[in-house]
Amino acid sequence: MANLYTPLPYCLRCSKKPLPGTPAIEIKNVSANYPGGIRNAIDHITFTIETGTRVALLGPNGSGKSTLLKVLSGLLPPSSGIIKIFGHPVGKCFHEVNYLPQRSEIDWDFPISVEKLVLTGSYIHLGWFLRPKKEHFERVDGALQLLGLNNLAHRQIGQLSVGQQQRALLARALVHNAQLYLLDEPFNAVDIETQIIMRDTFDKLKHAGKTLLIATHEREHIATDYDDALFIENGKLIKQSLSHSS
Amino acid sequence: MIFQFIQEPFQYAFMQKAFIGIILASINCAAIGSYVVIRRMAFFGEALTHTLLPGIVFAYLRGIHLFWGALSASILTALGIGLLTSHKELRQDTAIGVVLSLMFAIGIMMMGIVRSFRDFSSILFGSILGVTSGDILLTGSITLIVIFSLFLLYKELELSSFDYNYAKLIRIKPTLLRYIILLLTALSVVSAVQMLGALLTTALLITPAAAAALIARTFFSLMLFSIIFAIFAGVLGLYLSFYFQISSGATIVVICSTIFITIWIFKVFYNRWQSSQK
Numbered sequence: 001m002a003n004l005y006t007p008l009p010y011c012l013r014c015s016k017k018p019l020p021g022t023p024a025i026e027i028k029n030v031s032a033n034y035p036g037g038i039r040n041a042i043d044h045i046t047f048t049i050e051t052g053t054r055v056a057l058l059g060p061n062g063s064g065k066s067t068l069l070k071v072l073s074g075l076l077p078p079s080s081g082i083i084k085i086f087g088h089p090v091g092k093c094f095h096e097v098n099y100l101p102q103r104s105e106i107d108w109d110f111p112i113s114v115e116k117l118v119l120t121g122s123y124i125h126l127g128w129f130l131r132p133k134k135e136h137f138e139r140v141d142g143a144l145q146l147l148g149l150n151n152l153a154h155r156q157i158g159q160l161s162v163g164q165q166q167r168a169l170l171a172r173a174l175v176h177n178a179q180l181y182l183l184d185e186p187f188n189a190v191d192i193e194t195q196i197i198m199r200d201t202f203d204k205l206k207h208a209g210k211t212l213l214i215a216t217h218e219r220e221h222i223a224t225d226y227d228d229a230l231f232i233e234n235g236k237l238i239k240q241s242l243s244h245s246s
Numbered sequence: 247m248i249f250q251f252i253q254e255p256f257q258y259a260f261m262q263k264a265f266i267g268i269i270l271a272s273i274n275c276a277a278i279g280s281y282v283v284i285r286r287m288a289f290f291g292e293a294l295t296h297t298l299l300p301g302i303v304f305a306y307l308r309g310i311h312l313f314w315g316a317l318s319a320s321i322l323t324a325l326g327i328g329l330l331t332s333h334k335e336l337r338q339d340t341a342i343g344v345v346l347s348l349m350f351a352i353g354i355m356m357m358g359i360v361r362s363f364r365d366f367s368s369i370l371f372g373s374i375l376g377v378t379s380g381d382i383l384l385t386g387s388i389t390l391i392v393i394f395s396l397f398l399l400y401k402e403l404e405l406s407s408f409d410y411n412y413a414k415l416i417r418i419k420p421t422l423l424r425y426i427i428l429l430l431t432a433l434s435v436v437s438a439v440q441m442l443g444a445l446l447t448t449a450l451l452i453t454p455a456a457a458a459a460l461i462a463r464t465f466f467s468l469m470l471f472s473i474i475f476a477i478f479a480g481v482l483g484l485y486l487s488f489y490f491q492i493s494s495g496a497t498i499v500v501i502c503s504t505i506f507i508t509i510w511i512f513k514v515f516y517n518r519w520q521s522s523q524k
Contacts, residue, residue, distance in 0.1 A: 075411055099415055110284065110408035111462050120405050124416040129398055156463060176416075 018051075018096060019087030024180050024211035025049040025072060030081030032071045040079070041067040043235040049213060051086070051179075053227040054206050057215040064235040065215040066102065069182045072213070073099035085180065095124050098178035100169050102185055108158045114168050115153040118143055121175030136175070143171035146204075148197055163194030170201060181205065183214045199225065255488045263382055264374035264441065264494070268480035270385040271438035272450060274392045276476035278434045279455035280469040281427050285407050289339055290327060290428070291451040293346040294435045297323040298444045299353025299370075303360060313384060316439055320432035323349060328425050372443030372495035374484065381440050388437040392430050396469075399423065404465055441480075442495040450476055453502040457509045475505050 026048045031040045042064040049055050057065050070076040072083065074091040083090040085097060121143075122136035144150045147167040152160065160168060166186055173181060187195055202212055202225070214226075222229055231239040255261040282291045298316040305315025323345055330341035396403065406413035406420035413420040431451070438447045454475035455468070462468035483498030 070411075073415055075414055094415065094417060097415070099411070101409075101411055105409070105411055107408040111459070111465050111468055112404070112408065113464065116464070120401075120409070120412065123401060123405060123418070126401075128402065128418075131401065172412075 016088050016092045017086075018093060018179060022051075022084070022087030023048045024051040024053070024086060025213065026082075026084040026087075027072070028082045030071065030078045030083055032067055032076055032078045034067075034076070040235055042071065042232070044081070045232070045235075045237045046081075047230060047237060047240050049211060049228070051211050052206070052209045054202060054212040054214070054225065056222050056226045056229040057213055057232070058217070058219065058222075058229055059232040063232050065232060066184050067235075068232065069099060069184050069213070069215060073097055073182050075099065096179040098173045098176045098181050100173050100181065100183040100186060102188070103162065103165055103169070106169075108160075108165065110157070112157055113154050114149055114157055114160065114164075115140055115144065117157050117168055118149075118171040118175055121172035121177075124176055139175045139177075140171075143174040146174065146201060147171045148193075161191070163190040166190050167194055167197060170198060174201070174205075179210060181210060181212045181214075183212065185215050185217070187216055187218055251485075251489075255485065260375055260377065261484070261488060263377045263379065264484055265481065266382050267374075267377045267385055268441050268484055268494075268498070269477055270382070270389045271434075271441055272454075272476035272480040273389050273473055274385070274434035274437045275447070275450040276454045276458075276472040277392055277396055277469055278427065278430045279451040279476075280458065280465070280472050281403065281407065282431055282451055283455040283459055284465070284468070285427070287338070287427075287431075288448075288452050288456075289342050291431060291435070292448045293327070293342045294320050294323055294432060295439070295444045295447045295451075296346055297349035297353075298436070298439060300349055300356055302444070303353055303356035306360060307356070311380075313381065313436065313440070316444075317433070317436045319349065320436050321429060324428035324432040325425070328428050332421060370444050371493070372439070372441055372446060374441060374487070374494045377440055385437040385440075388433045392434055395426065395430055399426065400466075403427070407465075442498060446495045446499050449499040449502050450480070453499070453506050454479065457502075457506040460506075460509050460513045475502070479505060 028046050029044050030042065030046070031044055032042050033040050045068065057068065059065050067076065071078050072085070072090065074094055074097070078090075085093050118140045119132055119136065122132050122139065125136070126132065141150070144153055147170060149164065149167055149171060152164060157165065157168060166188075170186065173183075186198055190198070199221075202214070205212060213230075229241065230237060231241075255265070279291070282288060298319050301315035301317070301319025301322070302312050303315070304310075304319075305312045326345045327338070327341050330336050330345070331338045402413070402418050403423055403426075406418055406423045410420050413423075435447050435451060438450050442450055455472040457475050458468045458471035462471055479498050479501040483501050484494055486492065486501075487494035487497045
């Protein structure tokens with residue numbers, strides 16, 4: 001199996017490397033809104049996440065967790081505030097950031113196999129026009145094996161269960177091989193087997209020095225699985241602490 | 247007997263040109279139609295064929311080849327719809343509805359100036375007799391542009407078709423790709439207008455791809471099936487039109503639709519049979 005955590009050479013566009021000694025995420029007074037939105041989806045949020053840590057992002061539905069992850073990944077521009085990812089403005093280090101969306105953001109009826117979906121994680125290493133090579137396919141095999149999907153490699157993505165689809169997205173994230181993973185509710189509606197496999201994979205990523213920010217509703221594993229937790233409500237950061245109590 | 251049936255239309259120069267033209271137009275429309283169907287842009291394809299009208303009338307009034315008028319109008323439509331929907335204040339179907347009715351209304355107003363409907367009937371309803379060597383050259387050039395673009399951008403177009411956000415995240419520029427698809431669709435539609443007519447070209451764009459989507463397991467096979475169905479319908483349609491003296495455009499559309507309905511019925515029964523086996 002190919003080593004999933006050894007960096008592949010990036011395409012020429014991906015020139016910004018993480019600045020040594022800088023936090024993975026540093027944001028100050030960041031607000032953001034969707035086009036046509038009446039109020040800020042996230043409002044004057046400030047926090048820092050150190051490199052190599054695993055942090056939970058907690059809050060009720062509609063509190064702004066997904067918006068925050070989209071802003072950090074560069075998918076949604078902030079309306080105000082400063083964001084630094086590994087010391088660079090958001091978007092300058094985009095090859096080192098992977099955003100794992102909620103399942104609903106992907107067209108699961110599209111005619112594509114699991115292997116091909118996971119292979120799209122290698123596109124960041126290729127740039128325009130170039131086709132994946134043998135080494136990229138080897139990484140896909142490794143990721144599929146790690147997430148228990150190797151028997152489903154040639155199945156269409158629409159034929160997978162919810163948990164298998166979530167694992168396929170995580171396999172793609174592994175092939176992307178970023179330094180920062182922004183995961184939007186990966187445990188949502190998935191089976192126990194998937195939860196165990198994903199937790200194990202997150203452990204491996206953390207041991208490989210990756211930074212993980214995981215939006216989740218599950219509070220029972222916070223103390224054991226995470227280094228820190230961010231609590232947001234109505235778009236505002238109400239606490240940055242592992243403790244549940246206010 | 248069969249050999250004679252196959253060979254006879256080729257004795258006429260206009261039929262030779264029609265066969266070459268319809269095969270090239272089928273490749274263009276079916277290949278780009280796969281993206282149109284999979285990205286749920288069928289209404290856009292329908293709109294494009296109607297919005298050609300003002301371009302055609304304008305070209306007629308200025309004494310330019312109607313092809314260039316149709317091409318300009320379709321590119322203008324593609325860019326107009328792309329621009330109106332790029333900021334997300336407007337849904338795509340709403341933008342298409344607005345542009346379609348505006349362009350069609352302008353076309354009808356311009357036709358009032360010309361005071362002749364007959365001059366545009368070959369463009370509106372198609373005519374295989376009107377295919378010239380120049381048309382084939384233009385259609386062939388469009389085929390090269392469409393196939394080369396789709397080959398070069400295959401992985402980028404595929405990814406942005408099912409996961410817009412990831413494509414955006416890794417700087418694949420999905421909005422730019424959407425404009426490319428809109429422009430290639432405009433080119434493909436214009437390439438088929440001479441054969442099928444503006445009002446029936448949608449069928450070559452949508453129906454073969456819709457039939458292929460019912461059976462394809464990969465996007466590449468969807469595109470391949472779509473092209474095969476379109477060429478089959480185009481060639482068979484021309485034969486039937488030649489032997490039975492019926493409209494070639496309408497015949498091709500009926501064959502496309504028959505292929506779709508046959509596959510759809512097969513798929514429904516196959517799915518029921520599969521469910522009963524579980």
